[in-house]
Amino acid sequence: NRQVILKRYVSGCPTVDDMEVVAGAVSLAVPPGSAAVLVKNLYLSCDPYMRTRMTRRSETSSFVPDYIPGKVLDTCNVSKVVLSGHPDFKPGDLLWGVTGWEEYSLIPNPAFCHRINHHEFPLSYYTGVLGVPGLTAHAGLFEVAKAKKGEYVFVSAAAGAVGQIAGQLAKLTGCYVVGSAGSDQKVSLLKTKFGFDDAFNYKKELDLNAALKRCFPHGIDVYFENVGGAMLDAVLRNMRPRGRIAVCGQISQYNLERPDGVDLFQLVGKHIRMEGFLVSEYAGEYYSRFEEEMARYLKEGKVVCVEDVAEGIEAAPAALVGLFAGRNVGKQVVAVARE
Ligand code: NDP
Numbered sequence: 484n485r486q487v488i489l490k491r492y493v494s495g496c497p498t499v500d501d502m503e504v505v506a507g508a509v510s511l512a513v514p515p516g517s518a519a520v521l522v523k524n525l526y527l528s529c530d531p532y533m534r535t536r537m538t539r540r541s542e543t544s545s546f547v548p549d550y551i552p553g554k555v556l557d558t559c560n561v562s563k564v565v566l567s568g569h570p571d572f573k574p575g576d577l578l579w580g581v582t583g584w585e586e587y588s589l590i591p592n593p594a595f596c597h598r599i600n601h602h603e604f605p606l607s608y609y610t611g612v613l614g615v616p617g618l619t620a621h622a623g624l625f626e627v628a629k630a631k632k633g634e635y636v637f638v639s640a641a642a643g644a645v646g647q648i649a650g651q652l653a654k655l656t657g658c659y660v661v662g663s664a665g666s667d668q669k670v671s672l673l674k675t676k677f678g679f680d681d682a683f684n685y686k687k688e689l690d691l692n693a694a695l696k697r698c699f700p701h702g703i704d705v706y707f708e709n710v711g712g713a714m715l716d717a718v719l720r721n722m723r724p725r726g727r728i729a730v731c732g733q734i735s736q737y738n739l740e741r742p743d744g745v746d747l748f749q750l751v752g753k754h755i756r757m758e759g760f761l762v763s764e765y766a767g768e769y770y771s772r773f774e775e776e777m778a779r780y781l782k783e784g785k786v787v788c789v790e791d792v793a794e795g796i797e798a799a800p801a802a803l804v805g806l807f808a809g810r811n812v813g814k815q816v817v818a819v820a821r822e
Contacts, residue, residue, distance in 0.1 A: 484511065486555040486585035487799050493537040496738045496807055501537065502800040507555065511587055513568040520572050520593045522562035525822060527584050527796070528610035529803045529815040530558050534737045546761060555583040561599070561609045562588065563822060569593050577602070577822075579609040584799055586819060597770065601778045605790075606822065611814035612788040613777055615762055616644035620707075621773050622765040623729040624649050624656075627758050628705045630727075632657035635699050637718060640709035641682065642669035642789075644814035645731060649707045650679050651786045658705070661698045663714065665809040672812070676787060691717035702726070711736045712743040719745070719755070728757040738807060789813030 486507035493501045513519050536550045550556055564576040565587070572578075572593050580596030582588035590596060599609055611617060623645075624630050636653040640646045641662025650673065653660045662673045663685045673682035681698050688694040695703070695717055702723035708715060711733025722728070736742045747757075765773070780786035791811040793802040799817045806815060 484508075484585055484587045485796050486583060487796065488555050489537060489550040489552050491552050492539050493534070494740070497534055497537060497804050499800040499804055502556070502803070504797050504800070507585055510589075511565075513566045513589070516568070517591070518569040518593075519589055519591050520564050520569055521566040522578065522582060522588050522590060523565050523820055524560050524562045524582055524584075524586060524588060525818070525820050526561040526607045526610050527799055527817040527819055528558050528560055528615070529799070529806055529811070529817065530615070531732060531734045531737060531806050533558055533803060534807065555585050557581055557583045559610065559615050560584075561606050561614075564593075567593075577606065579614050584796070586796065597766075600774060604778070604781060607790055607792065607814075607816045607818070608781075608788065610816045611644050611790060612648055612781065612786065613774060616814060617648050617777055618765055618770055618773050619731060619762040620645050620648035620652060621777070622762060622769065623707055623731045623760060624652050624705070626765070626769075627729040627760045628707065628727040630656055630658055630705045634658045634704035635701060635723070636660045636705045636707065637695070637699065637703045638662045638679075638707040638709070639685075639714050639718075640664070640732075640734060641673055641679065642677075642812065643709065646707070646709055647673075647677050647788060647813060648786065649731075651677055653705070653707075654678050654680075655780070655785060663694075669809075669812060672789065676789065685714065692720055695721040705729070707731060708733070710734050712745070716743075716745045719747070722753055722755050724753050724755075726753065726755050728755060730757060730759040734807070791815045793817045795819065 484507045560582045561579045577599040578596040636658040638646045638650045642664040661681045662679045670682045673679040706718045706728045708730045712735035796819045
């Protein structure tokens with residue numbers, strides 16, 4: 484059972500040497516009398532928040548446990564049941580939920596996993612548009628930012644797993660949508676494939692404030708925040724009164740020892756609501772409704788998605804590290820086995 488383990492706590496940018504692919508000693512059996520299931524992992528998800536778990540943090544500043552050096556990494560992956568001690572799950576069932584970055588995982592309580600209901604799409608979609616990133620985009624846009632028809636919406640890291648869906652959902656709602664991304668290729672994807680009204684390459688803009696003013700002469704109503712730092716600072720200056728910011732993530736901060744300064748005083752004068760959220764809050768009924776809605780959009784061609792698929796478990800560390808250099812175009816996933 485090959486596994487990707489954390490070799491040591493990370494400081495600064497993660498590298499492939501911070502992780503190691505090893506032969507793990509997991510017994511490929513379900514303990515007698517337990518309700519556990521043994522699954523074969525098919526698609527591993529690469530998620531930016533995994534970096535935040537690679538540094539030892541105080542218990543209060545972290546919302547998910549740190550990874551432990553020498554132990555396997557985990558996140559929400561796609562898997563297939565091989566052995567089951569649980570009456571509701573049988574071999575062959577397809578699931579998505581938390582498993583290790585390994586070939587096989589023992590899930591003590593599969594009730595926390597989601598069944599895969601739509602087999603007409605690539606299974607990898609359950610690491611992306613039909614899984615955590617899609618759900619995050621939906622909940623952040625509608626539940627947190629409460630985006631409405633006719634509003635001006637800005638999405639950062641817009642060509643990524645969450646951003647591409649947030650932008651398309653905002654377009655479906657009748658918003659004016661602009662995205663930022665870190666390469667011309669991604670900017671072109673935003674404008675052609677994903678139907679954004681406008682997009683810019685933040686790495687080529689000398690002045691982010693000016694870029695936002697150019698794209699939003701009337702200001703921004705909703706900001707779907709994925710990056711933090713200088714971009715957040717510039718966005719705050721361009722928010723309209725009573726604008727809303729859904730703080731989904733701040734990837735530009737994850738490798739820093741201390742966060743960049745941002746002028747939050749802007750919130751006060753302009754009555755801006757800035758609200759953080761965690762996708763886990765929407766894992767129940769909300770997810771079930773979301774899954775059906777998104778499956779419909781995909782079938783109707785109203786939402787499309789772009790994935791970046793790396794092959795084989797050995798490719799997993801580099802794929803994860805690539806997120807922080809923007810090497811992924813779309814949802815980064817690792818195929819470890821076919822069904
Ligand atoms: P992506 O697929 O968007 O991959 C990360 C992208 O971030 C890279 O491709 C890169 O794109 C961009 N990036 C990397 N470093 C920087 C930087 N220093 N400054 C600006 N952009 C950078 O990842 P996801 O869609 O999975 O995640 C997007 C955000 O959503 C993350 O912040 C993540 O933590 C958050 N998230 C939050 C959840 C929640 O529950 N709140 C759940 C899931 C995700 P580029 O080429 O454009 O620079």
